[in-house]
Amino acid sequence: MQSSLSSAVTTKAPKLASRISILDVHDVTVAYHRKPVLWDVDLTLTEPCLLGIIGPNGAGKSTLIKAILGLVPLVSGSVQVFGQSVASQRKSIGYVPQRESVDWDFPVSVLDVVLMGTYGSLGWFQRPGATEKAWARQCLDMVGLSDFADRQIGQLSGGQQQRTFLARALAQQADVYFMDEPFAGVDAATEQAIIVLLRKLREQGKTVLVVHHDLRTAPIYFDQVAMLNVRLVAAGPTASTFTDENLHKTYGGRLAILDRLSQAVESQTRTR
Amino acid sequence: MSQFAFTELEIQRAVLTIGVAAVCSVSCALLGCFLLLKRMSMLGDAIGHGVLPGIAVAFILTGQLTSLATLLGAMVFGVLTALLAESLASSNVIAEDSSLGVVYTSLFAIGVVLVSALRYVDLDLNCVLMGQLVLVPRNTIDGFAILGVEIPVAFPTMLLTLVLTLAFLTVFWKELKLVAFDPNLAQSMGYSPKLVNYLLIALIAGTTVSAFEAVGLILVLAVLIVPGASAHMLTDRLAPMLIWSAVFAVSASILGYFTATRGRYALDISGMIAVVLGVQFALVVLFAPRHGLIAKWWRNLLLSVRIAEEEILATLFRAEEAGVVVYSLALKDHGLSSWVIGYAHRKLIKRGLLTTNEAELPTLTETGRHTARNLVRSHRLWESYAGAVLDVPADHVHAIAARIEHYIGPELQDELATTLDQPPNDPHGKSIPPK
Numbered sequence: 001m002q003s004s005l006s007s008a009v010t011t012k013a014p015k016l017a018s019r020i021s022i023l024d025v026h027d028v029t030v031a032y033h034r035k036p037v038l039w040d041v042d043l044t045l046t047e048p049c050l051l052g053i054i055g056p057n058g059a060g061k062s063t064l065i066k067a068i069l070g071l072v073p074l075v076s077g078s079v080q081v082f083g084q085s086v087a088s089q090r091k092s093i094g095y096v097p098q099r100e101s102v103d104w105d106f107p108v109s110v111l112d113v114v115l116m117g118t119y120g121s122l123g124w125f126q127r128p129g130a131t132e133k134a135w136a137r138q139c140l141d142m143v144g145l146s147d148f149a150d151r152q153i154g155q156l157s158g159g160q161q162q163r164t165f166l167a168r169a170l171a172q173q174a175d176v177y178f179m180d181e182p183f184a185g186v187d188a189a190t191e192q193a194i195i196v197l198l199r200k201l202r203e204q205g206k207t208v209l210v211v212h213h214d215l216r217t218a219p220i221y222f223d224q225v226a227m228l229n230v231r232l233v234a235a236g237p238t239a240s241t242f243t244d245e246n247l248h249k250t251y252g253g254r255l256a257i258l259d260r261l262s263q264a265v266e267s268q269t270r271t272r
Numbered sequence: 273m274s275q276f277a278f279t280e281l282e283i284q285r286a287v288l289t290i291g292v293a294a295v296c297s298v299s300c301a302l303l304g305c306f307l308l309l310k311r312m313s314m315l316g317d318a319i320g321h322g323v324l325p326g327i328a329v330a331f332i333l334t335g336q337l338t339s340l341a342t343l344l345g346a347m348v349f350g351v352l353t354a355l356l357a358e359s360l361a362s363s364n365v366i367a368e369d370s371s372l373g374v375v376y377t378s379l380f381a382i383g384v385v386l387v388s389a390l391r392y393v394d395l396d397l398n399c400v401l402m403g404q405l406v407l408v409p410r411n412t413i414d415g416f417a418i419l420g421v422e423i424p425v426a427f428p429t430m431l432l433t434l435v436l437t438l439a440f441l442t443v444f445w446k447e448l449k450l451v452a453f454d455p456n457l458a459q460s461m462g463y464s465p466k467l468v469n470y471l472l473i474a475l476i477a478g479t480t481v482s483a484f485e486a487v488g489l490i491l492v493l494a495v496l497i498v499p500g501a502s503a504h505m506l507t508d509r510l511a512p513m514l515i516w517s518a519v520f521a522v523s524a525s526i527l528g529y530f531t532a533t534r535g536r537y538a539l540d541i542s543g544m545i546a547v548v549l550g551v552q553f554a555l556v557v558l559f560a561p562r563h564g565l566i567a568k569w570w571r572n573l574l575l576s577v578r579i580a581e582e583e584i585l586a587t588l589f590r591a592e593e594a595g596v597v598v599y600s601l602a603l604k605d606h607g608l609s610s611w612v613i614g615y616a617h618r619k620l621i622k623r624g625l626l627t628t629n630e631a632e633l634p635t636l637t638e639t640g641r642h643t644a645r646n647l648v649r650s651h652r653l654w655e656s657y658a659g660a661v662l663d664v665p666a667d668h669v670h671a672i673a674a675r676i677e678h679y680i681g682p683e684l685q686d687e688l689a690t691t692l693d694q695p696p697n698d699p700h701g702k703s704i705p706p707k
Binding site: 033066069070071087090093095097101102103106107108109112113116119120122124125126127128152154168178 | 449
């Protein structure tokens with residue numbers, strides 16, 4: 001049993017030492033009903049980092065994460081994690097979906113939900129035992145929710161629900177984390193607590209990709225940014241990438257030609 | 273007395289009929305819980321209807337109505353119903369619920385036509401819809417008996433589906449829970465939500481069809497959803513929810529059987545069981561200890577009494593502060609009924625917070641004054657906070673504070689005071705009383 005986050009890292013450290021890129025998104029295109037939501041996206045991460053994915057609504061930020069994890073089909077392109085297929089690297093991947101994507105009336109306790117983080121390492125038919133339960137409690141403790149372990153999840157505030165999801169991700173003991181708007185609908189104190197936790201993960205050599213909405217905090221929180229608007233506008237160190245020019249390219253209206261193209265695609269599918 | 277006496281034959285009949293009804297209700301109820309939690313209740317309806325052509329096709333292929341062939345036929349068509357509906361919806365031609373509606377009604381219609389074409393088949397549509405629970409004890413397996421009791425034909429298949437259901441739930445417990453709660457996470461971990469879903473659908477289809485002939489489609493559809501819905505009102509955990517749903521299914525089978533058969537008229541047993549399920553649900557909606565309507569109403573009442581008490585105390589405190597006399601505690605502008613205010617008034621006197629002075633007017637006692645001071649402190653601290661930190665204009669803060677003061681506990685009050693650096697006055701210039 002790996003009892004702390006740091007020991008989890010050391011066991012998997014050789015992967016990083018051999019200079020294989022952590023994440024390699026190559027030429028990825030995704031379309032919903034023929035309308036492209038991601039177009040030709042290339043993104044390579046070679047060093048552990050805390051990366052913010054920013055862009056306007058409908059820019060495909062969540063879709064990028066889902067495409068990397070294999071939750072939506074790719075029209076073209078490929079994704080590799082640690083130089084191998086995502087399917088073979090699932091145990092080193094952690095995921096925090098959007099909070100609204102689940103039913104919070106579901107009859108489970110907070111601890112049950114955190115325990116689900118250990119399911120990935122268990123495999124089919126194996127049940128979580130005492131070690132997994134103890135680990136889940138530890139993760140709950142790390143986000144400061146120990147006192148809420150036995151509550152039904154619907155009784156938590158929005159911020160507490162988000163922290164529950166974060167504890168579940170910690171329980172996954174992953175090397176690369178994908179988080180879909182972990183700051184949505186949380187209070188200022190929770191936001192601080194979350195960013196402290198993410199930085200801790202980063203210090204432990206983990207890579208964290210975060211879909212983020214708030215442009216004011218983005219340059220403070222992340223050491224790398226990926227600016228997305230259907231196409232990847234820019235990606236790299238925050239200091240050199242999060243520039244006015246790139247912001248304007250990302251937010252200043254969709255790229256005109258893409259717009260016209262997707263309109264054409266739409267009108268054709270309608271007449272068909 | 274004779275009405276309540278049972279002959280041996282009647283007891284045997286009751287046990288067999290209830291046994292069959294209970295066994296198939298329990299499998300349906302357990303599986304149905306997951307449909308309910310995945311917000312796919314209508315899928316139960318769709319599967320229940322969509323399996324009919326499966327029965328007919330199974331007969332055409334095998335030439336007989338053996339239970340295993342119909343079971344497989346139904347499973348195939350149950351999964352087919354869901355698959356067709358899903359692909360129709362994802363092709364973006366029509367909305368998801370309409371695609372389900374189109375698919376299952378069409379499949380059911382095909383089933384009806386096929387069954388009507390096979391005239392020589394002993395498959396009565398009426399019997400599919402209503403079931404023939406009355407006939408269960410009479411339609412027994414030839415030359416097969418346990419302890420001298422002849423076993424009904426319907427029993428072995430149903431027992432098989434119950435065993436399959438229990439095995440499925442035990443083996444896939446973790447996967448079912450994960451997929452039902454968070455299919456995205458499940459898929460990102462490498463569990464296939466589709467595989468788990470289709471296994472569930474196949475099992476529901478199998479259970480449905482094995483229950484058809486005995487209890488009928490109407491009861492099957494009811495028992496897939498209603499016991500789970502009742503159970504969810506009573507508990508916040510998955511395993512207890514399944515157990516409760518089974519308890520509701522069994523008790524409805526027993527109650528339904530006796531209300532149908534022991535009255536003056538012989539009523540349809542399946543129909544009666546479904547009615548009992550509905551009554552159980554209505555009772556649970558009313559009386560469930562946490563989520564029931566009465567419990568909610570009671571909690572709201574207690575809250576408004578508390579608010580009324582606090583309003584009375586605060587009103588009297590402010591009056592003392594301003595040196596005016598309060599003649600009436602009507603408090604009309606707070607939306608509290610005079611009954612609640614009267615009750616709160618009597619409660620305050622009982623608790624020793626309020627008394628009447630020599631002029632027969634309500635006054636605060638020493639403890640009452642202490643509580644009231646604390647309330648007014650909360651109110652004014654919040655007003656200051658809203659004004660200073662949240663930039664709410666001074667003429668807007670009172671209304672918010674009047675509502676929020678009832679929810680500020682001692683911890684929050686301290687926090688407000690520290691944040692504001694222990695302010696002496698509120699935005700209206702009134703002094704904030706010390707603790």
